[in-house]
Amino acid sequence: MARNRSDSPWTWRWRRNPLKRASDVVEAWIVLVTWLLAVVGSVLTGLVTADAVARGLDRQWTERRPVEAVLVGQVPSATSARSDDGRVWAGVRWTTPDGAVHSGRTKVRPGTASDTRVTVWTDQRGRVTAKPLSPGEAGFRSAWTGTLVATGTAAAVFGGGRLARAGLERRRLRQWDEEWARVDTRRGGLTS
Template sequence: MRLWRWRNNPLRRRSDRIEAWIVLVARVLAVLGGVLVGLAAAGATDGALAAQRAHAYAVPAVLTQQAPKTPQASTDGSDGDTVWATVRWTGPGGGAHTGRTQVEPAAAAGTRVTVWTDRTGALVDEPLTPTESAFQAAATGLLAGSGTAVAVWAGGRLARARLDRRRLAAWDAEWERVGPQWRKRMTG
């Protein structure tokens, strides 16, 4: 019964053949489009994260002051296990830089910590590890591919719904033409 739209049948209408093509094209595009978009999104994400890793450098830094003992109420998105403190490090050109980064609570002034900088010596976020990057790329690809497949499937469903409305309108028009003749036979 799955292929009923493709079977030869004297009752099969032109709209049934159109619906068969809509279903076929929507399914093929949903699968192929979802896979291709997913792979492209995963590749782009992986490339961007690899570039981020390539342009971030771990640099030793020194705390310039005693770190606070307890984390404050977080509105900056930190996880609460670290505190913000000022650190000093030497940039690639030998110049001294200072900035704020997250460190362990109650760390003493002069404690060595690792910060991440770009090639100019400015602080950047720690890049994701290759494993975290692979997971991020896979999740992005999965979401992008699934979204594409759902969008194509929904487009196919909308096209079929429109086709159903046209079929119902044609049936109504046909019944308007045939109905009175049929009623005469039934009551006569």
């Protein structure tokens, strides 16, 4: 027997069928809404998140300033207190345009001489902070974060749709049990 195009396993809930139950129609709507929410919702949340991250990373360039600082004290050698990127922490001191003297710590190459000038990045309060990300790094980070949020949103929507369908399935099984119990008691016994 040849299959008709309208015999798709995905569309049977939408066609007329005397065996179709109300729960089948509800399940069809749940599947449709789940897919629509997953596609549209994940794209929107991903774009909004990527934009928010990009704006936050762009704001770093306006809130952070490079400052010339001077190394103070002994800079550790390569064999002591080494960090994961090959640089070591050392004390620095700098003066702001208003004449205030600040001090902090930054990473430098091991064995750098004391009184060497280095560039540190400071925030609006004058505290040492990390250098802002380059435009390429910021673009990658915002796109990656948006992708992760979009994926998480889609997973959450599909999970919710699956839970709703599982509830419908439990309800259908209970209804079938009740129907079988009624059929069995009409004949004078219980099936086991």
